[in-house]
Amino acid sequence: MAEKPSESIPVDKEDDWGYDLYPERRGETPRPKWWQMALFGAGQTNTERTTCERNVYYCFQNSPLVKLMYSALKASGCEIDLRRHIACELCDIKVSGGYDPRFNQIVVCQNVARSKGMVQGILVHEMIHMFDACRHELNFKDLNHLACTEIRAANLTHCSFMSAMTQGDASFFRIQKQHAECVKNKALGSVMAVRPDVTKEEALAVIDKVFLKCYNDLEPIGRRVRRNSPDMMRAYNEKGNYGYD
Numbered sequence: 001m002a003e004k005p006s007e008s009i010p011v012d013k014e015d016d017w018g019y020d021l022y023p024e025r026r027g028e029t030p031r032p033k034w035w036q037m038a039l040f041g042a043g044q045t046n047t048e049r050t051t052c053e054r055n056v057y058y059c060f061q062n063s064p065l066v067k068l069m070y071s072a073l074k075a076s077g078c079e080i081d082l083r084r085h086i087a088c089e090l091c092d093i094k095v096s097g098g099y100d101p102r103f104n105q106i107v108v109c110q111n112v113a114r115s116k117g118m119v120q121g122i123l124v125h126e127m128i129h130m131f132d133a134c135r136h137e138l139n140f141k142d143l144n145h146l147a148c149t150e151i152r153a154a155n156l157t158h159c160s161f162m163s164a165m166t167q168g169d170a171s172f173f174r175i176q177k178q179h180a181e182c183v184k185n186k187a188l189g190s191v192m193a194v195r196p197d198v199t200k201e202e203a204l205a206v207i208d209k210v211f212l213k214c215y216n217d218l219e220p221i222g223r224r225v226r227r228n229s230p231d232m233m234r235a236y237n238e239k240g241n242y243g244y245d
Protein backbone atom coordinates (compact mmCIF):
# COMPACT_ATOMS: atom_id res chain seq x y z
CA MET A 1 0.00 0.00 0.00
CA ALA A 2 2.51 2.62 -1.01
CA GLU A 3 0.52 5.44 -2.49
CA LYS A 4 3.15 7.84 -1.38
CA PRO A 5 5.98 8.25 -3.87
CA SER A 6 8.99 6.69 -2.25
CA GLU A 7 11.15 9.76 -2.93
CA SER A 8 9.24 11.67 -0.29
CA ILE A 9 9.93 9.04 2.39
CA PRO A 10 13.31 9.38 4.07
CA VAL A 11 15.31 6.24 3.32
CA ASP A 12 15.63 4.71 6.74
CA LYS A 13 12.98 5.39 9.30
CA GLU A 14 14.16 2.54 11.47
CA ASP A 15 15.29 4.66 14.36
CA ASP A 16 12.90 7.48 13.88
CA TRP A 17 9.36 6.64 14.77
CA GLY A 18 9.23 9.08 17.54
CA TYR A 19 11.19 6.78 19.79
CA ASP A 20 13.43 9.56 20.92
CA LEU A 21 10.34 10.19 22.99
CA TYR A 22 11.33 7.03 24.87
CA PRO A 23 15.04 7.49 25.60
CA GLU A 24 15.28 4.35 27.70
CA ARG A 25 14.31 2.33 24.59
CA ARG A 26 17.74 3.15 23.20
CA GLY A 27 19.39 1.76 26.27
CA GLU A 28 20.03 5.16 27.75
CA THR A 29 19.07 6.13 31.23
CA PRO A 30 18.20 9.76 30.84
CA ARG A 31 19.81 11.95 33.41
CA PRO A 32 17.31 13.58 35.71
CA LYS A 33 16.72 17.18 34.67
CA TRP A 34 18.18 19.82 36.98
CA TRP A 35 14.75 20.70 38.32
CA GLN A 36 14.00 17.07 39.09
CA MET A 37 17.23 16.91 41.06
CA ALA A 38 16.39 20.14 42.83
CA LEU A 39 12.84 19.17 43.65
CA PHE A 40 13.04 15.47 44.33
CA GLY A 41 16.63 14.31 44.48
CA ALA A 42 17.94 11.55 42.23
CA GLY A 43 16.16 8.72 44.06
CA GLN A 44 12.83 9.97 42.77
CA THR A 45 12.96 8.02 39.52
CA ASN A 46 13.17 4.71 41.37
CA THR A 47 10.19 5.59 43.51
CA GLU A 48 8.30 6.58 40.36
CA ARG A 49 9.08 3.25 38.75
CA THR A 50 7.87 1.31 41.76
CA THR A 51 4.64 3.31 41.90
CA CYS A 52 4.13 2.81 38.18
CA GLU A 53 4.70 -0.94 38.40
CA ARG A 54 2.26 -1.15 41.30
CA ASN A 55 -0.34 0.73 39.28
CA VAL A 56 0.17 -1.58 36.31
CA TYR A 57 -0.26 -4.61 38.56
CA TYR A 58 -3.36 -3.07 40.12
CA CYS A 59 -4.96 -2.54 36.69
CA PHE A 60 -4.28 -6.13 35.66
CA GLN A 61 -6.00 -7.30 38.85
CA ASN A 62 -8.89 -4.85 38.89
CA SER A 63 -9.66 -3.08 35.64
CA PRO A 64 -12.38 -4.86 33.66
CA LEU A 65 -11.09 -3.40 30.38
CA VAL A 66 -7.48 -4.37 31.02
CA LYS A 67 -8.64 -7.85 32.01
CA LEU A 68 -10.78 -8.07 28.88
CA MET A 69 -7.87 -7.06 26.68
CA TYR A 70 -5.66 -9.54 28.50
CA SER A 71 -8.14 -12.35 27.76
CA ALA A 72 -8.49 -11.26 24.15
CA LEU A 73 -4.73 -11.27 23.65
CA LYS A 74 -4.42 -14.64 25.33
CA ALA A 75 -7.18 -16.13 23.17
CA SER A 76 -5.38 -14.78 20.11
CA GLY A 77 -2.16 -16.53 21.10
CA CYS A 78 -0.43 -13.43 22.45
CA GLU A 79 -0.57 -13.82 26.18
CA ILE A 80 0.93 -10.96 28.15
CA ASP A 81 3.69 -11.59 30.64
CA LEU A 82 3.83 -8.50 32.81
CA ARG A 83 7.59 -8.59 33.23
CA ARG A 84 8.30 -9.26 29.57
CA HIS A 85 5.71 -7.06 27.85
CA ILE A 86 5.13 -4.04 30.04
CA ALA A 87 7.83 -1.57 30.96
CA CYS A 88 7.61 1.46 33.19
CA GLU A 89 10.10 4.00 31.90
CA LEU A 90 11.08 7.63 31.97
CA CYS A 91 9.83 9.35 28.82
CA ASP A 92 9.71 12.71 27.20
CA ILE A 93 6.89 14.55 28.96
CA LYS A 94 5.08 14.96 25.62
CA VAL A 95 3.97 11.33 25.77
CA SER A 96 2.31 9.20 28.42
CA GLY A 97 2.82 5.77 26.92
CA GLY A 98 3.60 3.84 23.79
CA TYR A 99 3.74 0.50 22.03
CA ASP A 100 7.08 -0.65 20.69
CA PRO A 101 6.39 -3.11 17.86
CA ARG A 102 10.06 -4.10 17.63
CA PHE A 103 9.97 -5.69 21.06
CA ASN A 104 6.21 -6.18 21.31
CA GLN A 105 6.32 -4.11 24.48
CA ILE A 106 4.09 -1.54 26.07
CA VAL A 107 5.79 1.46 27.61
CA VAL A 108 4.08 3.22 30.51
CA CYS A 109 5.68 6.59 31.17
CA GLN A 110 6.28 6.57 34.90
CA ASN A 111 7.04 10.28 35.04
CA VAL A 112 3.81 11.26 33.28
CA ALA A 113 1.23 8.59 34.12
CA ARG A 114 1.10 8.85 37.86
CA SER A 115 -2.44 7.73 38.64
CA LYS A 116 -4.15 4.36 38.33
CA GLY A 117 -6.73 5.91 36.02
CA MET A 118 -4.11 7.19 33.65
CA VAL A 119 -2.20 3.93 33.69
CA GLN A 120 -5.42 2.07 32.89
CA GLY A 121 -6.11 4.36 29.92
CA ILE A 122 -2.59 3.83 28.57
CA LEU A 123 -2.69 0.07 29.07
CA VAL A 124 -5.99 -0.35 27.22
CA HIS A 125 -4.94 1.95 24.38
CA GLU A 126 -1.60 0.21 23.89
CA MET A 127 -3.10 -3.25 24.34
CA ILE A 128 -5.36 -2.48 21.39
CA HIS A 129 -2.23 -1.84 19.31
CA MET A 130 -0.77 -5.06 20.66
CA PHE A 131 -3.98 -6.91 19.79
CA ASP A 132 -3.90 -5.52 16.25
CA ALA A 133 -0.26 -6.51 15.91
CA CYS A 134 -1.14 -9.99 17.14
CA ARG A 135 -4.25 -10.43 15.03
CA HIS A 136 -2.96 -8.99 11.78
CA GLU A 137 0.43 -8.69 10.26
CA LEU A 138 0.43 -5.07 11.25
CA ASN A 139 3.13 -2.91 9.76
CA PHE A 140 3.43 0.17 11.95
CA LYS A 141 5.52 1.90 9.32
CA ASP A 142 2.62 1.73 6.89
CA LEU A 143 0.59 4.87 7.49
CA ASN A 144 -2.65 3.08 6.63
CA HIS A 145 -2.03 0.47 9.30
CA LEU A 146 -0.88 3.03 11.84
CA ALA A 147 -3.91 5.25 11.21
CA CYS A 148 -6.23 2.26 11.52
CA THR A 149 -4.93 1.03 14.84
CA GLU A 150 -4.92 4.58 16.27
CA ILE A 151 -8.54 5.05 15.14
CA ARG A 152 -9.46 1.80 16.86
CA ALA A 153 -7.67 2.70 20.08
CA ALA A 154 -9.32 6.14 20.24
CA ASN A 155 -12.68 4.73 19.26
CA LEU A 156 -12.80 1.95 21.80
CA THR A 157 -11.64 3.97 24.76
CA HIS A 158 -11.06 7.69 24.72
CA CYS A 159 -13.93 9.49 23.13
CA SER A 160 -16.91 9.71 25.37
CA PHE A 161 -20.49 9.83 24.18
CA MET A 162 -21.46 11.40 27.48
CA SER A 163 -19.28 14.47 27.07
CA ALA A 164 -20.86 15.04 23.67
CA MET A 165 -24.29 14.79 25.21
CA THR A 166 -23.66 17.52 27.74
CA GLN A 167 -22.69 19.93 25.01
CA GLY A 168 -26.26 20.92 24.28
CA ASP A 169 -27.64 19.44 21.14
CA ALA A 170 -28.19 15.84 22.08
CA SER A 171 -29.70 14.53 18.88
CA PHE A 172 -28.33 11.08 18.30
CA PHE A 173 -27.06 11.91 14.86
CA ARG A 174 -25.12 14.86 16.18
CA ILE A 175 -23.62 12.86 19.02
CA GLN A 176 -22.52 10.22 16.56
CA LYS A 177 -20.89 12.87 14.45
CA GLN A 178 -19.13 14.41 17.43
CA HIS A 179 -17.88 11.04 18.54
CA ALA A 180 -16.46 10.35 15.10
CA GLU A 181 -14.80 13.79 15.11
CA CYS A 182 -13.28 13.11 18.51
CA VAL A 183 -11.86 9.80 17.29
CA LYS A 184 -10.42 11.48 14.20
CA ASN A 185 -8.73 14.19 16.26
CA LYS A 186 -7.34 11.77 18.78
CA ALA A 187 -6.03 9.48 16.03
CA LEU A 188 -4.52 12.45 14.24
CA GLY A 189 -2.63 13.48 17.37
CA SER A 190 -1.33 9.93 17.85
CA VAL A 191 -0.24 9.48 14.24
CA MET A 192 1.56 12.82 14.25
CA ALA A 193 3.31 12.03 17.52
CA VAL A 194 4.76 8.84 16.09
CA ARG A 195 5.46 10.19 12.60
CA PRO A 196 6.85 13.70 12.78
CA ASP A 197 7.82 13.35 9.11
CA VAL A 198 4.17 13.26 8.02
CA THR A 199 2.25 16.50 7.50
CA LYS A 200 -1.12 17.10 9.10
CA GLU A 201 -2.78 17.01 5.66
CA GLU A 202 -1.18 13.68 4.76
CA ALA A 203 -2.16 12.19 8.11
CA LEU A 204 -5.75 13.43 7.77
CA ALA A 205 -6.04 12.04 4.25
CA VAL A 206 -4.95 8.58 5.41
CA ILE A 207 -7.24 8.71 8.44
CA ASP A 208 -10.21 9.64 6.22
CA LYS A 209 -9.38 6.86 3.80
CA VAL A 210 -9.39 4.06 6.38
CA PHE A 211 -11.84 5.66 8.82
CA LEU A 212 -15.11 3.81 8.23
CA LYS A 213 -13.55 0.38 8.10
CA CYS A 214 -11.50 0.87 11.26
CA TYR A 215 -14.11 2.87 13.17
CA ASN A 216 -16.62 0.07 12.75
CA ASP A 217 -14.19 -2.64 13.81
CA LEU A 218 -14.99 -2.98 17.52
CA GLU A 219 -13.08 -6.14 18.33
CA PRO A 220 -12.28 -7.18 20.99
CA ILE A 221 -14.26 -4.82 23.22
CA GLY A 222 -17.45 -5.05 21.21
CA ARG A 223 -18.69 -1.57 22.05
CA ARG A 224 -17.56 2.02 22.30
CA VAL A 225 -17.02 2.50 26.01
CA ARG A 226 -18.59 5.57 27.56
CA ARG A 227 -16.92 7.20 30.47
CA ASN A 228 -18.53 6.68 33.91
CA SER A 229 -20.90 4.13 32.51
CA PRO A 230 -21.45 0.41 33.08
CA ASP A 231 -20.03 -0.24 29.60
CA MET A 232 -16.71 -1.43 30.97
CA MET A 233 -18.33 -4.08 33.14
CA ARG A 234 -20.74 -5.02 30.37
CA ALA A 235 -17.96 -5.49 27.87
CA TYR A 236 -16.04 -7.59 30.37
CA ASN A 237 -19.06 -9.74 31.24
CA GLU A 238 -19.78 -10.38 27.57
CA LYS A 239 -16.25 -11.42 26.74
CA GLY A 240 -17.41 -15.02 26.47
CA ASN A 241 -19.44 -14.08 23.40
CA TYR A 242 -16.21 -13.38 21.59
CA GLY A 243 -14.47 -16.45 22.86
CA TYR A 244 -12.15 -14.53 25.18
CA ASP A 245 -12.51 -16.42 28.42
Ligand SMILES: [Zn+2]
Pocket residue numbers: 125129149150153190
Ligand atom coordinates in the same frame (compact mmCIF):
# COMPACT_ATOMS: atom_id res chain seq x y z
ZN1 LIG B 1 -1.75 4.77 19.95
